[in-house]
Amino acid sequence: xxxxxxxxxxxxxxxxxxxxxxxxxxxxxxxxxxxxxxxxxxxxxxxxxxxxxxxxxxxxxxxxxxxxxxxxxxxxxxxxxxxxxxxxxxxxxxxxxxxxxxxxxxxxxxxxxxxxxxxxxxxxxxxxxxxxxxxxxxxxxxxxxxxxxxxxxxxxxxxxxxxxxxxxxxxxxxxxxxxxxxxxxxxxxxxxxxxxxxxxxxxxxxxxxxxxxxxxxxxxxxxxxxxxxxxxxxxxxxxxxxxxxxxxxxxxxxxxxxxxxxxxxxxxxxxxxxxxxxxxxxxxxxxxxxxxxxxxxxxxxxxxxxxxxxxxxxxxxxxxxxxxxxxxxxxxxxxxxxx
Amino acid sequence: xxxxxxxxxxxxxxxxxxxxxxxxxxxxxxxxxxxxxxxxxxxxxxxxxxxxxxxxxxxxxxxxxxxxxxxxxxxxxxxxxxxxxxxxxxxxxxxxxxxxxxxxxxxxxxxxxxxxxxxxxxxxxxxxxxxxxxxxxxxxxxxxxxxxxxxxxxxxxxxxxxxxxxxxxxxxxxxxxxxxxxxxxxxxxxxxxxxxxxxxxxxxxxxxxxxxxxxxxxxxxxxxxxxxxxxxxxxxxxxxxxxxxxxxxxxxxxxxxxxxxxxxxxxxxxxxxxxxxxxxxxxxxxxxxxxxxxxxxxxxxxxxxxxxxxxxxxxxxxxxxxxxxxxxxxxxxxxxxxxxxxxxxxxxxxxxxxxxxxxxxx
Numbered sequence: 074x075x076x077x078x079x080x081x082x083x084x085x086x087x088x089x090x091x092x093x094x095x096x097x098x099x100x101x102x103x104x105x106x107x108x109x110x111x112x113x114x115x116x117x118x119x120x121x122x123x124x125x126x127x128x129x130x131x132x133x134x135x136x137x138x139x140x141x142x143x144x145x146x147x148x149x150x151x152x153x154x155x156x157x158x159x160x161x162x163x164x165x166x167x168x169x170x171x172x173x174x175x176x177x178x179x180x181x182x183x184x185x186x187x188x189x190x191x192x193x194x195x196x197x198x199x200x201x202x203x204x205x206x207x208x209x210x211x212x213x214x215x216x217x218x219x220x221x222x223x224x225x226x227x228x229x230x231x232x233x234x235x236x237x238x239x240x241x242x243x244x245x246x247x248x249x250x251x252x253x254x255x256x257x258x259x260x261x262x263x264x265x266x267x268x269x270x271x272x273x274x275x276x277x278x279x280x281x282x283x284x285x286x287x288x289x290x291x292x293x294x295x296x297x298x299x300x301x302x303x304x305x306x307x308x309x310x311x312x313x314x315x316x317x318x319x320x321x322x323x324x325x326x327x328x329x330x331x332x333x334x335x336x337x338x339x340x341x342x343x344x345x346x347x348x349x350x351x352x353x354x355x356x357x358x359x360x361x362x363x364x365x366x367x368x369x370x371x372x373x374x375x376x377x378x379x380x381x382x383x384x385x386x387x388x389x390x391x392x393x394x395x396x397x398x399x400x401x402x403x404x405x406x407x408x409x410x411x412x
Numbered sequence: 413x414x415x416x417x418x419x420x421x422x423x424x425x426x427x428x429x430x431x432x433x434x435x436x437x438x439x440x441x442x443x444x445x446x447x448x449x450x451x452x453x454x455x456x457x458x459x460x461x462x463x464x465x466x467x468x469x470x471x472x473x474x475x476x477x478x479x480x481x482x483x484x485x486x487x488x489x490x491x492x493x494x495x496x497x498x499x500x501x502x503x504x505x506x507x508x509x510x511x512x513x514x515x516x517x518x519x520x521x522x523x524x525x526x527x528x529x530x531x532x533x534x535x536x537x538x539x540x541x542x543x544x545x546x547x548x549x550x551x552x553x554x555x556x557x558x559x560x561x562x563x564x565x566x567x568x569x570x571x572x573x574x575x576x577x578x579x580x581x582x583x584x585x586x587x588x589x590x591x592x593x594x595x596x597x598x599x600x601x602x603x604x605x606x607x608x609x610x611x612x613x614x615x616x617x618x619x620x621x622x623x624x625x626x627x628x629x630x631x632x633x634x635x636x637x638x639x640x641x642x643x644x645x646x647x648x649x650x651x652x653x654x655x656x657x658x659x660x661x662x663x664x665x666x667x668x669x670x671x672x673x674x675x676x677x678x679x680x681x682x683x684x685x686x687x688x689x690x691x692x693x694x695x696x697x698x699x700x701x702x703x704x705x706x707x708x709x710x711x712x713x714x715x716x717x718x719x720x721x722x723x724x725x726x727x728x729x730x731x732x733x734x735x736x737x738x739x740x741x742x743x744x745x746x747x748x749x750x751x752x753x754x755x756x757x758x759x760x761x762x763x764x765x766x767x768x769x770x771x772x773x774x
Contacts, residue, residue, distance in 0.1 A: 147539060210758060217757055219482050219542055220691065224754040227684060231747035235738050344680065348550045351543040388558060389551045395544075399532070 095367040095406040102371065106378045114258035119377045125265035127373025128272025129334060133327030133346065134353045134365050135279060136320020142296035142360025142409060144313045146208060147218045150226035151324055151350060152343030154200060157229070158192040158325030159332030159342060160237050163244050165191050173247035181247035182267075185333075192329045193322040200321025204314055226343065233340045241339045244332045268330055275323070276366065283362060292316060296360045296409055352391045356398045358405025367406055371398075421612060423619040427699055429768040436699060439706050443604060447597050448589045456600055458713045462705050463607035464664050469689045469701040470614045471657035477696035478618050479650040480630030481534070485545035486686055488552045489526065489655040491678035493518045493662020498569040498672035499562065506572040511667070518659050526655035530648035541651075549683070557674045568673020577602070577667065603664050610660055615698050617653065626650050627696075684746070685712075688753050694763025703764050716745055 103120055110116040137151045165188040166173055172184035207225040211217040246264055253260040283289035295302045295309050303309050331346060332338040353372050357364025375394050379387040386393075398406065419426070427433040442449070446459040472486045496518025497511065504510035529548060533540040556563045563569065575581050581595040591597070617623055628636040629643050637643050666672045685708065693704020719740060727737035738744065760767055 147542065149542075207754070215539060216476075216480060216482060217761070220687065220757050221754055223684075223687065224750050224757060227750035228747060228754065231744055231750060235735075235744060235747070239743065348547050352547050355540060355543055385558070388554045392547060392551045395547070396532070403535070 092407070095364065099367055099370050099374070102374055102378075106374070109382060110378070112258075114260075115381070117256070117259035118261060119381055120374065121259075121261050121265050121269070123374035123377035124370065125268040125272070125373070126334070126376060127370035128269055128276070129327055129330045130346075130349055130353055130373055131366050131369035132272060132275050132330065133324050134350045134357075134369055135275075135362055136316070136323040137350055138354045138357060138360055138362060138365045139292065139296070139316050140313075140320050141354065143292065143299070143309070143316055144212070145215075145299075146212075147215060148208070148222050149219055149347070150203065150207070150222040150229065151320075152345075152347030153203075153226045153229040154196045154321045154324035154343070155328035155331060155346050156233055156338070156340055156343035157199060158196050158328030159244065159338040160233055160242070160340075161192040161195050161325070162188045162329040162332055163237070163242050163338055166244070166247075173245075176248045178249040181249040184247055185250075185329075189326055189329050192325040196325025196328070197318045197322035200318045200324075201314065203321070204317045208317075230340050230343060237340070239340060241337050243337050245336060246333055250333075264333060268334065271330065275326070279362065288312070288315075349391065352395050354405075356395055356405055358402075358407040358409055360409040361405070361407035364405055364407035364409075368398075423612075423616045425615055425619045425698070429765075429771065431771070432699065432703075432765060432768040435768075436702060439702060440608075447600055448586070448591050454713070456596065458709060460600055460603050460668050461713075462709050463603050464661050464668065465689065465705040465709060466701050467607050467610045467614075467661040467664070468658055469686060469693065469705050470611055470698055471654045471661065472686050473690050473693075473695065473698060473701055474614060474618060474626075474657070475651055475654040476690055477694075477700070478623060478630065479626045479647055481647060481651070482542045483545045483651065483654070484542060484683055485526075485529070485549040485552075486654070486658050487678055487680070487683045488545075488549040489522045489658035490662040490665070490682070491552070491556065491672075491674075492522050492525070493659035493664075494666040494672040494677040495556065495563060495569075495662075496521070496659070497663045497666035498564075498571055501571040501573065501666075502569050506574050508574055511574070515660070515663050518663060519656055522655045522659040523652055526652045527648060530651040531644075534644055534647045534651070549678075549680075553674060553678045553680075556678055564673065566674060568671060568676065570671045573599070573667055573670055599668060603668050606660070606664060610657060611698070611702070614657060618698060622646075622649075630696075681746075688749050690763075691753055691756050691761070692763055694765035694767075695761060697763065697765040697769075700763050700765040707764070712745075719745055 106119070107113070107116050110119060133151070133155055137148060140146055140148050140151075166184060169184040169187075172180045175181070203225060207221055208218065211221050250264045250267060253262045254266075255261075281289075283293060291302060291307055291312055295307075295312060299309055328342075328346075331342070335342075349372060353368040354365055356368035356371065357366070371394060372391055375390050376387060379390040402408070427436055443459055443463060446456055450456065468486070468490055472483075475481055475483050475486075493515075497514040500510045500514030500517065504513060529545060530541075533544040557566050559565075560567075572578070576595060577599040578595040581598075583593040585591065586593050618626070625636065625641050625646050628639075629641070629646055633643055636646075662677055665677060669676065689704040689708045690700065692708065693700030693702075723737045723740040726740050729736060739747070756763065762770070
């Protein structure tokens with residue numbers, strides 16, 4: 074089989090035409106916002122804020138969209154991992170006040186990264202248990218999946234309350250990441266730059282993994298046609314567990330970043346962010362990572378622009394965005410699965 | 413074949429289990445006699461809540477248990493009903509006309525909104541429905557607490573109901589039992605009778621030819637479509653009916669409480685309660701709504717006190733005491749319900765009613 078594959082390498086198929094229109098919409102939104110906002114410096118601030126928010130959402134949502142795409146699993150408990158990650162960060166950062174308290178960017182980052190790693194490790198492990206105990210018995214039964222993952226989320230949220238208490242816990246940014254830097258007239262919060270950088274790194278790694286490695290090839294193939302991949306002899310179940318665990322770990326990472334973004338964490342934050350995430354993956358087309366990226370940016374930018382321009386509308390801007398996108402493309406930006 | 417009046421009243425859909433029949437009769441008779449049997453405000457409040465929740469859960473079961481689609485916006489329609497009454501009685505004054513206007517406006521709003529959501533999401537893919545309803549319900553809750561000029565914001569609206577339904581109104585005492593026939597008494601029977609009629613209507617709907625088609629779609633959508641049923645239309649109509657019954661339950665709640673706010677009718681906790689009741693009572697069995705609501709609300713009203721006692725006791729256990737006490741505290745009762753919920757979805761998805769019926773067959 075491998076011999077055949079390498080033999081046909083020389084005469085590669087012409088690349089499939091790429092559909093850039095959804096990203097055109099993102100750019101269009103950014104450009105349309107400029108005259109509406111008026112002042113260029115405010116516009117830069119809002120755009121960076123929107124991108125930062127969008128990238129954090131993308132980190133969380135990308136795992137969920139793959140979980141859905143690969144196994145057709147409706148996972149309503151994803152928010153649990155967001156909250157769990159954020160709460161672990163409060164504990165880890167609480168131990169490292171020596172480093173976070175100093176106005177030294179390197180020390181601060183050195184404190185944040187272990188917090189993120191611990192959060193990812195724990196959420197990944199909990200994700201593995203969650204998949205094994207909660208989800209595996211209901212493979213292929215949509216209604217039960219929704220019910221059971223919702224139940225798992227309720228139990229998890231209550232357990233978080235038992236461990237960390239039911240109240241809001243402050244999660245202050247390390248000193249060096251507070252405040253803004255001024256470029257021209259535009260004030261850009263430092264943390265947002267960090268968030269954008271981390272988000273782009275995650276995006277880069279994910280694109281590399283999905284497009285340049287065999288595992289990625291299998292994942293993409295599995296999303297398109299699970300049975301075919303299985304009949305070629307690959308254990309899609311194991312692949313799915315790996316995707317689920319990394320998706321949960323990414324949700325944990327996103328939770329840490331979201332908590333730092335909000336500078337406080339509550340046990341209910343999972344269910345709050347969950348709704349944003351659902352909107353994003355519906356907009357993107359269930360199962361599509363590219364669509365999820367475009368959707369996350371749209372949601373992040375839209376929230377910041379409308380928050381500035383018409384605060385009352387901002388409360389439902391996400392719903393309006395979703396309605397508009399679905400009227401344009403009823404299956405989402407990039408329909409992947411044929412289910 | 414002649415059907416007796418009682419059988420036609422329950423649309424020929426009997427309890428099909430002797431134990432269940434006894435339980436149902438006990439519940440209904442007790443609910444019907446609560447003002448005579450108990451004194452004090454608490455039992456009658458609990459009873460009214462059971463009546464209202466039976467309708468709400470029944471409406472949710474029509475969607476979840478019979479049609480096989482899951483909505484997270486049931487509390488939104490419940491809230492629309494409650495706000496309909498609250499807003500119209502606040503602005504039009506406490507009279508029957510205002511109540512009628514409130515109910516009618518709320519029903520219309522719910523019907524339109526549910527139809528739009530249904531056609532929009534069910535047309536594409538039935539699973540969109542769960543996520544879209546979740547998002548819309550969230551947005552609605554935010555709007556309700558933000559538009560404070562209209563809805564009273566987080567504080568909600570307190571309003572007066574027509575005089576006949578206020579505690580100040582009295583027709584004197586009922587002879588034998590010495591029960592005071594006051595406005596509270598009358599409004600309890602209003603709630604009870606309306607709730608009972610709505611429940612019988614729901615039972616009628618699920619046992620009609622229309623209800624059969626819904627169940628066929630639940631069992632096998634593709635097959636139902638092949639037989640020539642327009643599944644999208646049936647699902648959309650089902651979601652609309654379900655929304656309208658939830659709205660009526662909301663109206664009853666507002667009339668009973670003479671208050672409405674986001675936490676009483678819209679909060680996500682109520683949605684979670686609903687899921688728990690439907691699953692524990694039994695999906696796809698209307699009687700599950702009666703049994704489930706009764707069990708759940710009794711537990712909610714009385715079991716939490718018990719947990720408080722146990723939790724205080726556990727605090728005295730050395731070493732693990734603090735953790736155990738946190739685990740058993742009354743505030744964490746959702747934890748145990750969640751565990752119960754997960755276990756019931758796995759081990760007895762047909763709920764209490766399904767178990768009782770299966771026991772008879774065995």
